[in-house]
Amino acid sequence: xxxxxxxxxxxxxxxxxxxxxxxxxxxxxxxxxxxxxxxxxxxxxxxxxxxxxxxxxxxxxxxxxxxxxxxxxxxxxxxxxxxxxxxxxxxxxxxxxxxxxxxxxxxxxxxxxxxxxxxxxxxxxxxxxxxxxxxxxxxxxxxxxxxxxxxxxxxxxxxxxxxxxxxxxxxxxxxxxxxxxxxxxxxxxxxxxxxxxxxxxxxxxxxxxxxxxxxxxxxxxxxxxxxxxxxxxxxxxxxxxxxxxxxxxxxxxxxxxxxxxxxxxxxxxxxxxxxxxxxxxxxxxxxxxxxxxxxxxxxxxxxxxxxxxxxxxxxxxxxxxxxxxxxxxxxxxxxxxxxxxxxxxxxxxxxxxxxxxxxxxxxxxxxxxxxxxxxxxxxxxxxxxxxxxxxxxxxxxxxx
Amino acid sequence: xxxxxxxxxxxxxxxxxxxxxxxxxxxxxxxxxxxxxxxxxxxxxxxxxxxxxxxxxxxxxxxxxxxxxxxxxxxxxxxxxxxxxxxxxxxxxxxxxxxxxxxxxxxxxxxxxxxxxxxxxxxxxxxxxxxxxxxxxxxxxxxxxxxxxxxxxxxxxxxxxxxxxxxxxxxxxxxxxxxxxxxxxxxxxxxxxxxxxxxxxxxxxxxxxxxxxxxxxxxxxxxxxxxxxxxxxxxxxxxxxxxxxxxxxxxxxxxxxxxxxxxxxxxxxxxxxxxxxxxxxxxxxxxxxxxxxxxxxxxxxxxxxxxxxxxxxxxxxxxxxxxxxxxxxxxxxxxxxxxxxxxxxxxxxxxxxxxxxxxxxxxxxxxxxxxxxxxxxxxxxxxxxxxxx
Numbered sequence: 185x186x187x188x189x190x191x192x193x194x195x196x197x198x199x200x201x202x203x204x205x206x207x208x209x210x211x212x213x214x215x216x217x218x219x220x221x222x223x224x225x226x227x228x229x230x231x232x233x234x235x236x237x238x239x240x241x242x243x244x245x246x247x248x249x250x251x252x253x254x255x256x257x258x259x260x261x262x263x264x265x266x267x268x269x270x271x272x273x274x275x276x277x278x279x280x281x282x283x284x285x286x287x288x289x290x291x292x293x294x295x296x297x298x299x300x301x302x303x304x305x306x307x308x309x310x311x312x313x314x315x316x317x318x319x320x321x322x323x324x325x326x327x328x329x330x331x332x333x334x335x336x337x338x339x340x341x342x343x344x345x346x347x348x349x350x351x352x353x354x355x356x357x358x359x360x361x362x363x364x365x366x367x368x369x370x371x372x373x374x375x376x377x378x379x380x381x382x383x384x385x386x387x388x389x390x391x392x393x394x395x396x397x398x399x400x401x402x403x404x405x406x407x408x409x410x411x412x413x414x415x416x417x418x419x420x421x422x423x424x425x426x427x428x429x430x431x432x433x434x435x436x437x438x439x440x441x442x443x444x445x446x447x448x449x450x451x452x453x454x455x456x457x458x459x460x461x462x463x464x465x466x467x468x469x470x471x472x473x474x475x476x477x478x479x480x481x482x483x484x485x486x487x488x489x490x491x492x493x494x495x496x497x498x499x500x501x502x503x504x505x506x507x508x509x510x511x512x513x514x515x516x517x518x519x520x521x522x523x524x525x526x527x528x529x530x531x532x533x534x535x536x537x538x539x540x541x542x543x544x545x546x547x548x549x550x551x552x553x554x555x556x557x558x559x560x561x562x563x564x565x566x567x568x569x570x571x572x573x574x575x576x577x578x579x580x581x582x583x584x
Numbered sequence: 585x586x587x588x589x590x591x592x593x594x595x596x597x598x599x600x601x602x603x604x605x606x607x608x609x610x611x612x613x614x615x616x617x618x619x620x621x622x623x624x625x626x627x628x629x630x631x632x633x634x635x636x637x638x639x640x641x642x643x644x645x646x647x648x649x650x651x652x653x654x655x656x657x658x659x660x661x662x663x664x665x666x667x668x669x670x671x672x673x674x675x676x677x678x679x680x681x682x683x684x685x686x687x688x689x690x691x692x693x694x695x696x697x698x699x700x701x702x703x704x705x706x707x708x709x710x711x712x713x714x715x716x717x718x719x720x721x722x723x724x725x726x727x728x729x730x731x732x733x734x735x736x737x738x739x740x741x742x743x744x745x746x747x748x749x750x751x752x753x754x755x756x757x758x759x760x761x762x763x764x765x766x767x768x769x770x771x772x773x774x775x776x777x778x779x780x781x782x783x784x785x786x787x788x789x790x791x792x793x794x795x796x797x798x799x800x801x802x803x804x805x806x807x808x809x810x811x812x813x814x815x816x817x818x819x820x821x822x823x824x825x826x827x828x829x830x831x832x833x834x835x836x837x838x839x840x841x842x843x844x845x846x847x848x849x850x851x852x853x854x855x856x857x858x859x860x861x862x863x864x865x866x867x868x869x870x871x872x873x874x875x876x877x878x879x880x881x882x883x884x885x886x887x888x889x890x891x892x893x894x895x896x897x898x899x900x901x902x903x904x905x906x907x908x909x910x911x912x913x914x915x916x917x918x919x920x921x922x923x924x925x926x927x928x929x930x931x932x933x934x935x936x937x938x939x940x941x942x943x944x945x946x947x948x949x950x951x952x953x954x955x956x957x958x959x960x961x962x963x964x965x966x967x968x969x970x971x972x973x
Contacts, residue, residue: 209612217606
């Protein structure tokens with residue numbers, strides 16, 4: 185049965201299923217093994233060593249590929265292992281990459297601390313304006329890597345517009361689709377060559393694993409990715425793969441609820457007198473709402489907001505939440521609240537941070553599956569407890 | 585093939601097309617069927633699971649039996665064994681049994697009209713006189729827990745069979761590496777696999793091994809009907825733990841003997857119970873039916889308070905119930921593992937209130953002895969220490 189004609193909610197459950205395992209168990213077995221016995225010297229059954237490949241990881245790769253509409257994806261130990269392996273697969277000394285300035289801080293660190301030393305350079309530009317990409321491309325550019333929606337202000341980049349540029353220059357376009365997953369945004373159908381996911385987030389969805397994946401229809405690139413993964417040993421582990429396979433079966437129903445909850449909370453925040461502004465692609469006030477409607481199938485479960493009160497009050501509010509958890513990561517069942525300027529984006533130069541809209545009053549929320557009313561009540565009491573309920577402290581207290 | 589080889593040389597994944605070196609974990613509830621009117625080898629994990637099948641066959645072969653069954657705990661295994669009996673039947677059991685077994689025998693089986701008699705199986709003639717026409721099963725541990733008494737298993741088997749009864753032996757203190765009750769004539773071997781079989785205290789499990797197919801069919805029937813089989817992940821952990829059974833026990837026994845000898849001559853220790861000591865009453869019998877004395881031993885101090893203080897002052901010996909792990913443990917059976925023994929049975933058992941049981945792990949021998957020595961010293965009343973020094 186080909187998964188091409190099926191709906192996403194069906195593919196999420198059946199994409200990784202292979203009925204030819206000898207016992208026909210309804211779930212794919214967990215091959216918690218490092219090695220495989222060979223029938224004869226040089227003759228194996230398609231698996232020889234779990235760093236190279238493993239049947240359970242294979243099943244996850246089929247499942248993610250089915251959702252992405254690609255051949256089986258390549259799965260990695262972490263999202264960063266996926267991104268690092270991708271760059272090491274397509275870039276060499278002297279090469280250059282163009283990257284969204286709102287990209288995850290770990291991706292920036294990868295260039296600064298690792299790839300830069302190998303003679304690989306990158307330009308971080310505001311990709312929400314495609315002309316900036318065009319301007320940054322040089323003869324040495326091999327890949328454009330964008331993240332949309334961007335983290336944490338949800339700034340969007342027009343995938344289709346960027347893909348026209350990368351095609352014209354015959355370079356690769358990779359999209360980090362972690363915030364939306366292939367269910368809510370299909371980068372390859374919009375012209376991208378590569379879709380990258382941190383499976384830690386919505387794909388697993390239970391905060392139980394860390395993992396990453398890279399999907400593409402380019403068979404040569406797939407082969408190259410597997411070669412580099414094998415060489416540097418960034419392969420996903422069997423148990424993590426098995427848990428991820430289980431988690432992703434409920435991805436469609438989870439995403440629906442994440443989106444519904446986020447929309448309710450975003451509207452509530454927007455009406456709250458203590459809130460300066462809300463970033464959520466589903467709100468009419470979102471500057472790129474038209475682009476969101478064009479390339480996204482829903483607004484997603486992530487939002488960010490700024491309080492009118494100062495930085496200290498914002499931190500007090502974050503320290504007053506009871507139901508929401510102060511934690512990094514996103515996309516799980518539990519609502520997570522973060523203060524990007526002091527945590528996820530603390531490594532950035534303050535000036536750059538402010539330029540990206542990451543003020544000290546910005547709060548990021550990964551809306552979980554608790555009842556939206558309960559999340560709202562928690563935020564309400566936290567805002568009140570912090571003393572910023574309607575009162576404006578003003579920017580004088582901004583931490584600089 | 586020698587035992588060490590048998591522990592690791594088996595087919596970990598029969599029929600598996602990928603030939604993994606480690607058994608796959610079939611963490612699944614159900615199995616898809618090819619035909620709507622007939623079942624394949626597996627249909628539902630309560631009834632059978634490929635991961636469990638590998639473990640059950642492996643445990644059966646290690647115990648020199650034909651069929652093995654694994655359960656969610658040692659008590660689930662024992663409880664399943666008792667389903668071989670019906671209302672009106674009787675069990676004759678040795679007096680020194682694990683507390684949980686006593687609770688099952690005394691407080692659960694009576695509801696089904698099954699009576700249990702207890703007698704000292706070391707006095708075989710007196711024990712035999714307790715057999716009635718209703719006796720269907722004789723059940724013993726050897727060495728017993730916690731008194732480390734050695735029961736003559738060959739004699740028990742002959743006695744049971746002469747009276748048309750079955751002999752079941754709880755082999756948890758020995759493991760198949762040190763003793764194979766089926767070879768000595770027993771019909772059923774039971775294990776708390778939580779102990780030496782798993783060896784790492786990361787899994788709670790039980791096992792039954794039998795020789796006779798008819799018995800196997802009855803055990804399987806109950807396992808499937810009651811749904812108490814071991815889960816796939818726990819089966820995997822047990823398979824993994826079993827591979828080092830010999831390595832672990834070789835080291836644990838060496839440590840245990842050294843500690844037993846050290847305690848036997850320690851001025852503050854009253855008595856040591858360990859069939860590995862040549863002066864122990866069970867020494868000769870143990871040598872005739874087992875290949876070692878294991879690594880569980882008990883001792884008394886003459887004072888419950890001192891015993892308690894020793895347990896609390898020890899560092900490497902952690903206060904835990906259970907035994908057989910790579911970690912050393914220490915316990916006071918009277919108030920811990922055997923607290924559920926009915927008072928009348930307790931009186932008959934003559935278990936000292938100051939009894940300390942230790943399970944010796946794979947830590948360094950000198951560290952363990954030093955730890956016990958320090959704990960004993962710290963536990964002695966101050967006045968006595970002052971007089972001594």
